[in-house]
Amino acid sequence: MINHTNGQGRPTSKRVLVIGLDGATFDLIKPWAGAGELPNLQCILNGGAHASLDSTLPPMTAPAWTSFATGTNPGKHRLYDWIARDPDSYQFSPTTALDGQVPTIYTLLSQAGRRVCALNVPMTYPAQPVNGVMLSGMPAPDLQANISYPPTLLDEIVQHTGDYILYPDPGQAYSDSGVDAFLQRLYRCTDLRIRAFDYLRSQEDWDFAMMVFNGTDTISHAMWKYMDRNHPLHDPQQFEKYGRSILNFYRTVDAYLGKVLASLGDNTVLMLMSDHGFGPFHKFIHVNNWLIREQFMQVGGSVRAHVKKRLFDAGFAPMNVYNTLMQLGFGALKRKVVRGQGQGLLKTLFLSFADVDWSRTVAYSLGNVGQICINV
Template identity: 40%
Template sequence: MNNKNKVLVIGLDGVTFDLILDWINENKLPFLNKLLKNGVHAELKSTIPMFTPTAWTSFSTGMNPGGHGITGFFKRKENSYDVTLSNMIKNQDQGKKIWNILSENEKKVIVMNIPLTYPPEKVNGFMISGMMTPTNSNNFTFPSSLKYEILNNINNYRINPLNVYEEGKEIDFISELSQLVEIRTKTALYLMNQIDWDFFMVVFNETDYIQHAFWKYIDMNHPQHDQEKSNKYVKELLSFYQRIDNKINEIVNCSGENTTIVIMSDHGFGSLYKFIHVNNWLLKMGLIKLKRNVITQTKYLLHRLQITPNNIYKILLKLNFGNIRLKMGKKKGRKMLEHFFLSFSDVDWKRTKAYSLGAMGQIFINVKGREPLGIVNKNEEYEELRNFIIHKLSNLSDPDTYMPVVEKIYKKEEIYSGSYYEKMPDIVFIPCHGYIGFEEFEFSSNSVFSSPKGISGTHRPNGILIMSGTNVKNGKKLSNSIKIEDVAPTILKLFNISIPDKMDGAVILEAFKNRQI
């Protein structure tokens, strides 16, 4: 066996110690228990917003979102209010990803299933793209010839799930996710044996998918909690995690000696009771104005009559057509929604002062000279408007409970820096437990608050980090200050490769026996 140092990273999307730590300590997840005893662990602070595309990009670049520019699945097109998909950065100005840096330093890399890596890029090794890869794409590997190897050696290889969670079809959903975990593991083991690699990374998104669907069974206070079903499906959830635990064991055992193991997630998880529809709130406050033409006013009438994307989706779920959304994909689905429902194309930008784009509570001011039809001057008017919005957000409460729904509010300068600072949201808020400021589509509901359907869990700030290896301390819990941006520079340090100045993260020195790694 080759004695060179290697690094293996296994991403478990959305995993939180709030769920798995008791199972680990009770030895119900024996391999993770072993890693904790023989290594270090910590809560890993996610990005703001705590969102899959944002967080995994901050991991790969070691930069805060202001450095790489990704704040969600969608972004505003240049010089337009039209919305387009965000794919992971390909522009070197936005920061090189860790696999780029390792490749340039002649390290062999295998990168597999990381969100927003479509289309795959050239690396010194293999890359298989992950979440946001179009279902029917033939261009999901580098080199392109690798796809034939994968399809010939891995039965039913696929990146995306075939079906969404639907009430009453829980076992089918678990079965589909379990198949994906098996496919992911078989592919990882196959690739590990093809080249003499230095860095290997695979992400399991299935942990995120199952938590979005099953969190109501964990939280006894959840409005959708059903104790009888909970008794059954919490066991199923544990069984699913035990499968994950076994697969991690298989992959680690295949990695060989002198391998530093990193198990991490991009964000944590918790209950979702209600969506906060930020654009509806801004519309209600008069900060968004709609066009007065017939088409827009007709859409607005439908909006007021509760004929909205959310309500249509709830009907589709009841009719067992929930998979339509999955099959159409985000891009095609969005185009269809824009034809029939209120969207940014219906906003009168010459009278609009603020808007929300993307999920997780992002608010942009319609700034003159920055936005195409901006009307707010970047001076006292800008600050007064931000302070007004922050004051109103601070007092926003759930009409059913009268409890506040916003935990923290940030101005952009408090949390962002870097090349894309100007493109960052002017205000970002983190909701209280049970809420999410969600706007995957601009006006998906006709109210400020709505109850979710087909989803009962959402993202929270603290993910997980577990590290184990020859020079890693044993059985130590690290400080609570470790951020997702810190992982990439730590990996580069393990390879004795210089850390780029653009990286915001710091080496996690407290994890190691010898700090002079």
């Protein structure tokens, strides 16, 4: 955090600028900054205050950014993941900002008459009326959704930038043929995001402005194996081409921070923050498979469920099919299925929650970091 004073040690700041680096970690930032690769981040580390903070439980983007926005833990704001179960049934649906139970900083500042400028902050979808402007981040589904306030804001931004991209596509990088396309879209998305945020900051008389770079998280998911020589999927031949990909993106962010630092007035506090850290990801398990094996989750007794269970035991599982699609060059089809456009087909072919005998099920896993829910 960089804070300007009046020369007598007392803050003179009247505005707050927050830059979020999703998934950023000091494990990368400090060595790179110390080596001269990230000079502006090094300047901020030297000239401001910094510390490592614990993330939320679970340490995920959705609950963590909501905890920042509300000052409460997930047990109070009630957003634990990107999806949640309907308390009156066993139907599951995406969570949004409307599911939050605690007022956010954007709302509280607006009620206090402060001007807000928020762009690409996770869990701000759908965009809520604020005293200022808001362009939603995750989990906004597309540009046609209710992602901006006022509703004309997105069109105004596109008129200035020429385009706007909600997200990069990390799924492209899961096949060797798609890595370059992923990186190209990532940098295009980031450039448009920066231009949009700079435009809004120049147009608005804001008191609180915030933007989140989700690319620091996305590129770490997709490209860590190229950097990490100990990763089981590391390819030494690809290291020369892609081994600095994560560093290069951090350098892009660092260059932007340099421009931000140069433009700060004496009345502005700059805060950098992350929602969680990052590290190597060598293996994963399917928790529900383990719950079925240990009989904490029970498959129903219908003929269809029985047949799907037999096929599952024989290896006919989504991950195996996904891997085959990727190897055959059908990565785009795989991504469409995973993102919901083929969920009906998945439920027809494979075991799903629709095949669970909930009356005999003790626990189930929901989400993507392995949290286990008790069936009560």
